[in-house]
Amino acid sequence: MNEQSPNKVWLPLALFSLLALGLYLGMRIEGRQLRQHSPASRKLISRPGKLDEILGYIDARYMDKVNRQELEEAAIQAMLEKLDPHSIYITAEDMQDVEEQMSGEFEGIGIEFQLLDDTVVVITPLSGSPAEEVGILSGDKIITIDDNLIAGQGLSSSEIVRQLKGSKDSKVKIGLLRYGLDSLLQLTLTRAQIPIHSVDAAYVIEPQTAYIKLNRFSANAYTEFMEALDSLVEQHQVKNLLLDLRDNPGGYLPEATKLLNQFFTEKDILLLYTEGAQSIRKEYKTHGRALFPLEKIAVLINEGSASASEIVAGALQDQDRGIIVGRRSFGKGLVQEQYQLADGSALRLTVAHYYTPSGRCIQKPYTSQADYDQDLAHRYENGELFHADSIKLQDTVQYYTREGREVHGGGGIVPDIFVPLDSISFDEDLSKMRSQITPFIIRHLLPNGAHHYSLPQRPEEFVRTQLEPDLWNDFLAFAKQQGVNLSSTKEQKLRPYLLRWLKAGIARQLFGNKVYFQVLNADDPDVQAALQAIKTEHLNTSTSNPD
16 A cells, blocks of 8 residues: 655645535435424424524614614524534525425436637437437537537536526527537427436446445435346346445435335344434334345445445345445434425424444544534544555444444444545545546547557456557656656656546546446456455345345
8 A cells, every 4th residue: 555645644634625515515415304293393393592693683773774684694503503514504695596496307418528728528428318319429629508618608507507507398499519610510309308327337346246336315216226237137147236335424314224125135124213303203114015135235335435425335235134334324313304494495404313233323422513523534533544554433332233343422423344445546646636537538649549548348348358569658648748758767756546437437438437437447446355355255145135
């Protein structure tokens, strides 16, 4: 394993701050568990209080005009900060994005794009989208939207998204600059419902073993998972499953429990329970109607796996139904309910803890908001990401799995098999070089550059083939032109890592997400450890085999 340079401490801290922000945003869009308000809660919500009195005085007597809505929202935020990190207020403006993320679809034209030199470059049109139907190609540059110039205008990605999105059946006109054409290609598209997929990839990673990557537990996660598994079982007779929940921030609890039910054929096995001061204990158990007789299950988790991901991992671990591989998960064991407010905004309030079957609450401490926000950085500093014996949990109570193995709560799910993170991930030059991969692919491979290189045209051949030296040298030259230059020593050190990501990026453009993950997983240490566990570890299958 590569050692971290002491003078690069700021980089991992910055990276973990970004990861923490990503998790926070992921949890802002996390699915909710709606319940009816009780009469008591309605009475409490409707009762005038001191806050209303103060706002009334400000409205009536303050020396200047004020924005009452801004004051109310500031007061709400301050109140929620006194509760827990996951009780949040969602403005009316944010609600649409929140609903779209978890409903599994949005309305628009269906493209993935990247801003490159202040120009929108299409990465790929989504399958079955209006963009694909009218023939938009990877590498096309969007210059105008509804005859308004957007290239070179300093617009953010979110501002461009707002212009491209719109209600179903509405029309939008875009002007494209395409390689080989002298003038703008004007296209009018009719917006449609665009699905947001929860399953990133599903394929047979080894004989009789399926790999499924689930990025979130959105409203269609269970359906997508079952469709993927059904296809793999029917076509390839898979018996084992490698479920990748790394960096999955969670989502709808029912989607997680429905998925868990497919791993057990026995009825009334406890999967989890929730309980709070104002919420009675509620248990979630198996219904005993699993559709596929899976034998061995391995689940990948890391510090970005949270909430519903931890529910799945914790249930399988406590019931000795599967083996958990990777690094300690995020540590979110709180249940939120969402309450719609009159102006279209919403309150997402924590109402209970959830517990794994053995009784563990995996919520990490949040008495200090600063420590909570910096938890991932602390894991790096303490060495936990690199050494299993450096894991520190607040809950020292011993819990036991179905077969009597000792497990712990109080800060995430600790994997059965620990896989250290390669410290090369925090190398500054590696990060800079990786940021040049997509621009290089856009400019040199899309849409007409691929023929300059001898790239296999069949996915299975591409996965097995090494990239030719000319392509690697062109990438280095491109990065140098962008001001990113490597010494010969550093190039030698980073080359295997960069070649892996470069090849994966090309695979995504040529063949899609499935081949992208095939390339990455070929030498991914977490994946390889999980596959080895499926081959050699004792994994209890007594709860999965048909009677």
